Amino acid sequence: MTATSTADHQEIIAGLTYPTKRDEAWRYAPHDVLGQLSFGPSVESIRQLPLALDANIPALDGPRIVLVNGVVDLGRSELDALPAGLRLSTFDDARRDQPEKLAVHFENDADLATNTFTAINKAFGHNGAVVQVASSHAIEVPIQIVDIALSDVPATASCSGLIIHLEEGASATVVETRIGHGDFGGSNTRTTITLGDQASLTHIVLQDVASTQVHLGRIEATQGAGSVLRSHLFNLGGRYGRVDYDVRLAGEGARVELTGLYFGMGNQVLDQQVTVVHAAPDCTSRQSFRGILDDESTGVFNGGIDVRPGADGTDAEQSNDNLLLSDRSEANTQPRLEILADEVVCKHGATVGQLDGDALYYLRTRGIPEAEARRLLIGGFADQAVDAVDDEILRIWITERLQRHDA
Amino acid sequence: MLHVNNLTASIGGTPILNGLDLNVGSGEVHAIMGPNGSGKSTFAHALAGRDGYEIAGTATLDGVNLLDMEPEARAAAGLFIGFQYPVEIPGVNNMYFLRTALNSVRRARGETEIGARDFLSVAQEAMDLVEMKQDFLHRAVNAGFSGGEKKRNEILQMAVMEPRLAVLDETDSGLDIDALRIVASGVNALRGPERSMIVITHYQRLLNYIKPDFVHVLVDGQIVKSGDHTLALHLEDHGYADFVNHDLDDAPERPLSGAVR
Numbered sequence: 001m002t003a004t005s006t007a008d009h010q011e012i013i014a015g016l017t018y019p020t021k022r023d024e025a026w027r028y029a030p031h032d033v034l035g036q037l038s039f040g041p042s043v044e045s046i047r048q049l050p051l052a053l054d055a056n057i058p059a060l061d062g063p064r065i066v067l068v069n070g071v072v073d074l075g076r077s078e079l080d081a082l083p084a085g086l087r088l089s090t091f092d093d094a095r096r097d098q099p100e101k102l103a104v105h106f107e108n109d110a111d112l113a114t115n116t117f118t119a120i121n122k123a124f125g126h127n128g129a130v131v132q133v134a135s136s137h138a139i140e141v142p143i144q145i146v147d148i149a150l151s152d153v154p155a156t157a158s159c160s161g162l163i164i165h166l167e168e169g170a171s172a173t174v175v176e177t178r179i180g181h182g183d184f185g186g187s188n189t190r191t192t193i194t195l196g197d198q199a200s201l202t203h204i205v206l207q208d209v210a211s212t213q214v215h216l217g218r219i220e221a222t223q224g225a226g227s228v229l230r231s232h233l234f235n236l237g238g239r240y241g242r243v244d245y246d247v248r249l250a251g252e253g254a255r256v257e258l259t260g261l262y263f264g265m266g267n268q269v270l271d272q273q274v275t276v277v278h279a280a281p282d283c284t285s286r287q288s289f290r291g292i293l294d295d296e297s298t299g300v301f302n303g304g305i306d307v308r309p310g311a312d313g314t315d316a317e318q319s320n321d322n323l324l325l326s327d328r329s330e331a332n333t334q335p336r337l338e339i340l341a342d343e344v345v346c347k348h349g350a351t352v353g354q355l356d357g358d359a360l361y362y363l364r365t366r367g368i369p370e371a372e373a374r375r376l377l378i379g380g381f382a383d384q385a386v387d388a389v390d391d392e393i394l395r396i397w398i399t400e401r402l403q404r405h406d407a
Numbered sequence: 408m409l410h411v412n413n414l415t416a417s418i419g420g421t422p423i424l425n426g427l428d429l430n431v432g433s434g435e436v437h438a439i440m441g442p443n444g445s446g447k448s449t450f451a452h453a454l455a456g457r458d459g460y461e462i463a464g465t466a467t468l469d470g471v472n473l474l475d476m477e478p479e480a481r482a483a484a485g486l487f488i489g490f491q492y493p494v495e496i497p498g499v500n501n502m503y504f505l506r507t508a509l510n511s512v513r514r515a516r517g518e519t520e521i522g523a524r525d526f527l528s529v530a531q532e533a534m535d536l537v538e539m540k541q542d543f544l545h546r547a548v549n550a551g552f553s554g555g556e557k558k559r560n561e562i563l564q565m566a567v568m569e570p571r572l573a574v575l576d577e578t579d580s581g582l583d584i585d586a587l588r589i590v591a592s593g594v595n596a597l598r599g600p601e602r603s604m605i606v607i608t609h610y611q612r613l614l615n616y617i618k619p620d621f622v623h624v625l626v627d628g629q630i631v632k633s634g635d636h637t638l639a640l641h642l643e644d645h646g647y648a649d650f651v652n653h654d655l656d657d658a659p660e661r662p663l664s665g666a667v668r
Contacts, residue, residue: 356494356496357458358494359494359495359496361457361458361478361494362490362493362494362496363496363504363508364456364477364478364479364482365455365456365478365479365481365482365487365488366479366482366504366508366511366564366568367479367482367483367508367509367511367512367515367568368479368507368508368511369477369479369511370477370479372507372511373479376496376499376504376507377496377499379498379499380496380497380498380499380547381497381498382498383498383499384497384498
């Protein structure tokens, strides 16, 4: 199978079935909504972007690639005057100039049989962005990838891809914004990250598609020795908003920090399925996910730590804290630990609670009206996830977005 | 200024305050002392408006009945409660909290809100009063604070809020001698002809630093004896036994004693 063989993949798709409630990783998904989705090859959108969407694209200077319905939109992208060591290109460019870069994205088939939507993404997600940083280069300015799903055709969801490759000793920040507009459809995105030895990537994902849409996101990372991945997810949008992480610590002493915030309202289902594989000795992993669930929303955190034989000296921690704002909202949390090595430190903990009545009372005795006191406490809970973002401009951008969510 | 008349409070049918009467004039400092379980904290939280009590009677501050109001409205009316167990609020910045609190009561009173820069000087003055360093403002409210820092933060809030009536619930509990001195000197600096205080304490020790105009002994939810500061000295020597006709239960009060007794 080659990277571009759509026909082969369509054959595979023909044999695939959608997951059901019996699949543990899809237990809480709204299967009726998923069942209405259809997928097809990407087609360039002829529509103007709705104005409301422009406002959702972060006003950050610097390099940017914009995808609309899975097709790179060069007109909205910013690819000039890139800093030394940074190469930004499209899948089409890579197919022509460096097809080997696509291999990691398309030829990793281990998961195909079990993940229908990954298979669909591979079949149709033939457009995308490639971010490469040459060895020992530090890119200071954040690199933006904006993925926009417009519902041009009923129920059709777009497929797109992103490849991030940092060579040895390189460092960069990549910000992915996934937005959409329309009454149906949504996006199916797949990000593959490879970090060379000692490379360092800060990765921020804002999932913010329309509340009528579906987002299925998958992030796969493979880390070399001593590399550091810090990925911060803000999972806010969609009738069903889902992001899967599959991180493989392949080189000795690698470190991954995954933080997430999901904030559900209405009948949203916000789902995070995380697996970190410790495949080398002395690696460190941190998973810290927080959920705020209002109305009839549902949050899902299914977090795995998989320590392979020989991964001695593993240091792994996982936490999941949930705040239920309504008696109709629901948090589902599930740790999965599999430890097959020695001298392993592995901690996990989960909480599900409501707003602290004592804290609410305390704030009100200071004259703060109840509604504002609630907002303060909710903001305080969320801030503990936002604070993981080091860059102040990005932190303010996320905070402003959350304030709109809360209003 | 404050008139408490026949105040009763019970939780789930269990009476805690049994007809409490108290009058506090402008600028006066009253101490309320009593054994554990006598209803001291319940009195503070009944005034402040904590949920979960069945309340009867009246408590008027400057002529308005506090007991009819939401907790935030009581604050706007000029009431401040210093908590025995200040609540930790992770993620909420102390400075932002203080400014939100001050501006909330100003808004409720129809006053203009205070801007960030002007607030900084208000906060700085309050911090000097309780000998707090700048980084104190940038930490989350009470989160990870030591016992002494929490109590100093209460006094800091009182200084910022400038209440008509401050009720300080066991502000001395858990303080070492240095923290006690700082807290007491902060309280003394905030005394004035327009501000009254009720200092609730189990021990006489605090009253060496904050000299009250009146001392009341609370037993079984009623004030059984009132006097001047010499009454506190009498209690120091003789304990509460003179005023109690049953065995004293010396078990320490639990956190949130107002709610659980």
